[in-house]
Amino acid sequence: MTALAVPTVWVLGDQLCRSRGALAERMPGECRVLLVESAALINSRRWHRQRLHLVVSAMAHFATELRAEGFDVDHRRADTPQQGLRDHIEEFGVDVVIAMEPMSWDARALLERLGVELVRSDRFLCHYDDFARWAADRKRLTMEDFYRWQRVRLGVLVDEGANGPEPVGGRWNFDHDNREPPPRDGRAWPSITLFELDDIDRAVIERLPSATFGADPDGTWPVTRVQALARLAEFIDSGLGSFGPHEDAMLTAEWKLAHSVLSSSMNIGLLHPEEIVEAAESAYREGTAALSSVEGFIRQVIGWREYVWGVYWLWMPEYRTRNALRAARPVPPAFTGAADTEMACVAGVVGHVRDHGYAHHIERLMVLGNLALTTGVNPWAMTEWMWASFVDGAEWVMLPNVIGMALFADGGMMATKPYA
Ligand SMILES: Cc1cc2nc3c(=O)[nH]c(=O)nc-3n(C[C@H](O)[C@H](O)[C@H](O)COP(=O)(O)OP(=O)(O)OC[C@H]3O[C@@H](n4cnc5c(N)ncnc54)[C@H](O)[C@@H]3O)c2cc1C
Known part of the structure; x- marks a missing residue:
């Protein structure tokens, strides 16, 4: 066990910024950096391959860049984020763990429970x-x-x-x-x-779980x-x-x-x-x-x-349980690829999602959203599917867009009327 009395800065997978938050003012030698690749998160959904690759590869690249700058980086794999933190603390004898305020309600609650010191997030222009x-x-x-x-x-x-x-x-x-x-x-x-895939990318692609979908990262x-x-x-x-x-x-x-x-x-x-x-x-x-x-x-x-x-x-946290229209259907099989569809616009958008892990706003709202709204798809099921399917998915942005804007599941807290 090494016994350097430096704090650990824990960088979560959606906080890969050197010049913001807990890392902003830190120089190499002043802290150790922890990144945890969690098996529980990786296996929590049927992710789009480009989405999973993006996050795992970006974390690995970020760790490499910090090391090149002189930071002592512990980029470890663990069953869960909390297990990763426990293993890190045990290995390095850490007293103080600092992190930027997380991007999700649950992650913030978790870090607070774990006694992590939170630094105010400056990831947005309006806190x-x-x-x-x-x-x-x-x-x-x-x-x-x-x-x-x-x-x-x-x-x-x-x-x-x-x-x-x-x-x-x-x-x-x-x-x-x-x-x-x-x-x-x-x-x-x-x-x-397109950016050329490097050794880190290729190694990540090689170990993407089989329970993923969509075109390979390109x-x-x-x-x-x-x-x-x-x-x-x-x-x-x-x-x-x-x-x-x-x-x-x-x-x-x-x-x-x-x-x-x-x-x-x-x-x-x-x-x-x-x-x-x-x-x-x-x-x-x-x-x-x-x-x-x-x-x-x-x-x-x-x-x-x-x-x-x-x-x-x-x-939050009540917002994610909203279902004002009591919609209960599962996500249509045409979205998940379990069935074909004769609706050309839906097939087109689903093809974009399959090929790129992306659909632009109008496709998300007017095609996927409207079909889900008019057929009574359960808002949380839709949120989970979109979250796993889009490269930019995250709870903070999915919930207002899916529950509020697309599905009117909040009964009008966000939009004045349903889009369909
Ligand atoms: C049902 C539904 C689900 C969505 N899910 C997501 C999601 O998981 N992640 C996500 O980042 N955006 C989501 N959006 C918002 C928006 O569709 C995407 O941000 C946008 O399509 C991303 O593509 P772009 O970067 O090319 O955006 P552009 O059209 O180029 O817009 C520029 C930027 O504006 C921001 N933006 C625009 N509209 C929104 C919005 N309604 N909410 C939040 N940011 C917005 C995005 O950061 C985007 O990068 C969703 C919208 C809907 C209707």
Whole structure:
């Protein structure tokens, strides 16, 4: 047993950021870093292969990068996260374990029970305590109100006017200028560069459990910060300009259209929303992307994403049991691949999920969500299926989107009426 009196910083699999949270101010030698690959989590669902690979590989890459920086890293496998922590404490004689506030209700409760010191999370631009204060005196928590509040307090796309901050371009919302149908001139959609799989990726793929589904990882999803930054730059250069006009479009033959495909990188910590928003706003200020596109994109990131993060923490833990429409059916076999379907749009979206572990927002909401809503699929069953099937799945973002937005299972806490 080594007996160095340094604290341990426990980095969870969706907290892979060097410059935020508990690792932010730490230098090598000041702490030991723990990452636990938990068999219980790996075997908890029938994961999409690209999803499982993404998290396991990104953790392994993160451990390698920290070691290269000089950190003493204990990246261990264990039956459960708590077993991993116990084994680590026993092996290294650790007194103090520190972690950034986890991203889920259950993980936060677990770490609190285990006596881990929690450092305030700065993974979002609005911490859930600040969201709760914003929400406190409001009858209705409208996303648009929250979004404008975020714009002003963060100084995003606002200019100083005679009476205080004013929205750039004179309007808060440019949706009216967006929502064009897909072009029919055969033009190519912005392409993305695939990342070459390395030895770490290949080793992870080799040991993916057989109880997984979907196409094998092909380098679509960034597993390191360097890759995620490259993907961000590529989107700003070639995707952002088309984002607005086509954000609500849907084509069977094209899986991502002009969407950013940045959610998985943000959700596991490889990118921070702040840098994404700064890059998008700069593109507008430098004249390389239209305001309507930039505003539409920024609304998704500082509006919708932060809003669902806030309501998740505000409404948990009761929220995940909501089932206002008493929907009880299982997830349709057409979604899980257990049966074919003659509904072309469903087959198309399910194909995108199978091939990429991804479907864009309109496909999730209007195709998968609407079919589940109208056929009475149980909200928790739908949440679990989507969580396992999408590379960007996580409880905090699934619950408001599935229970609130897609299935109206919260009876109107989030959406004013069902989408179907
Ligand atoms: C039923 C349903 C399930 C969903 N499940 C998830 C999920 O598991 N994980 C997830 O990250 N998003 C989820 N979303 C939200 C949204 O569909 C995805 O964030 C988006 O499709 C990711 O693709 P993108 O990065 O190309 O997004 P873009 O269209 O390029 O949008 C940019 C970013 O905005 C954010 N964003 C946009 N809309 C939302 C939203 N409604 N909620 C939260 N963030 C949003 C995302 O971070 C996204 O990366 C879900 C939506 C629905 C309707």
